[in-house]
Amino acid sequence: GQQVMQIPQYQHVQEGEDFTTYCNSSTTLSNIQWYKQRPGGHPVFLIQLVKSGEVKKQKRLTFQFGEAKKNSSLHITATQTTDVGTYFCAGDENDYKLSFGAGTTVTVRA
Amino acid sequence: EAQVTQNPRYLITVTGKKLTVTCSQNMNHEYMSWYRQDPGLGLRQIYYSMNVEVTDKGDVPEGYKVSRKEKRNFPLILESPSPNQTSLYFCASSPQPSSYNEQFFGPGTRLTVL
Numbered sequence: 772g773q774q775v776m777q778i779p780q781y782q783h784v785q786e787g788e789d790f791t792t793y794c795n796s797s798t799t800l801s802n803i804q805w806y807k808q809r810p811g812g813h814p815v816f817l818i819q820l821v822k823s824g825e826v827k828k829q830k831r832l833t834f835q836f837g838e839a840k841k842n843s844s845l846h847i848t849a850t851q852t853t854d855v856g857t858y859f860c861a862g863d864e865n866d867y868k869l870s871f872g873a874g875t876t877v878t879v880r881a
Numbered sequence: 882e883a884q885v886t887q888n889p890r891y892l893i894t895v896t897g898k899k900l901t902v903t904c905s906q907n908m909n910h911e912y913m914s915w916y917r918q919d920p921g922l923g924l925r926q927i928y929y930s931m932n933v934e935v936t937d938k939g940d941v942p943e944g945y946k947v948s949r950k951e952k953r954n955f956p957l958i959l960e961s962p963s964p965n966q967t968s969l970y971f972c973a974s975s976p977q978p979s980s981y982n983e984q985f986f987g988p989g990t991r992l993t994v995l
């Protein structure tokens with residue numbers, strides 16, 4: 772079955788620095804979704820990417836969908852303490868089953 | 882307020898004692914799903930439902946049952962809980978009858994099976 776791998780598992784970032792988290796699927800995806808979960812909270816939807824090569828930006832966050840629709844990345848610039856949390860990608864292969872990556876847990880050093 | 886609610890939020894039980902975790906959404910969403918979250922494994926889908934009376938297995942359905950008798954409710958049933966079902970459980974819903982769209986998550990239910 773479909774597997775979604777996410778790296779790194781942990782990201783320790785100095786405040787103000789940039790970082791990237793990567794998501795790779797074993798199969799072609801119809802779309803990919805990104806979620807953020809704050810400590811003690813529930814996952815909250817950030818964005819959905821649908822088209823091959825698509826790039827979307829949300830303020831300091833840049834999301835990319837690979838040309839083959841099998842990988843994606845989230846890049847955060849000028850990290851702030853509000854960026855703390857776990858970021859999940861989720862791949863949708865057949866429009867019914869959503870497979871989540873294991874997540875990247877981000878901590879920020881002030 | 883548009884939301885997904887889950888009850889209970891916390892539950893400690895013993896092996897073999899049947900339990901139900903309720904999930905309800907007030908957004909008239911078609912699609913509902915249950916996930917479990919374990920350290921290092923992310924969110925794994927247990928069951929999903931595309932509409933009333935239509936359910937199907939996710940990636941980890943063993944030991945769980947669901948039903949969708951009404952659009953707004955999607956209870957998760959553990960007939961005979963075991964310690965390996967100790968986990969954080971999330972219910973989610975989505976407007977369309979597929980997982981193609983944004984998932985709205987409930988607050989989570991932390992279950993401990995002794």
